[in-house]
Amino acid sequence: MKKNGDAGEQRQNSGDYSDDRKKKQRRTEILAQAKEIVMHRFNMTEAEAHRYIQKSAMDSRKGMIEVSEMIIVLYGKE
Numbered sequence: 001m002k003k004n005g006d007a008g009e010q011r012q013n014s015g016d017y018s019d020d021r022k023k024k025q026r027r028t029e030i031l032a033q034a035k036e037i038v039m040h041r042f043n044m045t046e047a048e049a050h051r052y053i054q055k056s057a058m059d060s061r062k063g064m065i066e067v068s069e070m071i072i073v074l075y076g077k078e
Helices: 006-042 046-060 064-075
Strands: none
Touching: 006 046, 006 064, 046 064
């Protein structure tokens, strides 16, 4: 049996899912862009660039996306 608020909750949850997907996609794009910069700048493979960002995040106690954003700001698109 449905309550009156169920339809609104379902629409809200659907919107949340869409927002989550957009955020995840944006995070993926940021990480990919940072890896691309690291790969070209330091002549690394994709796996090495990923590990570099991962280790930098651990060493600085920051998230991978935050480190990726810093790489993009510091080295930018060349």
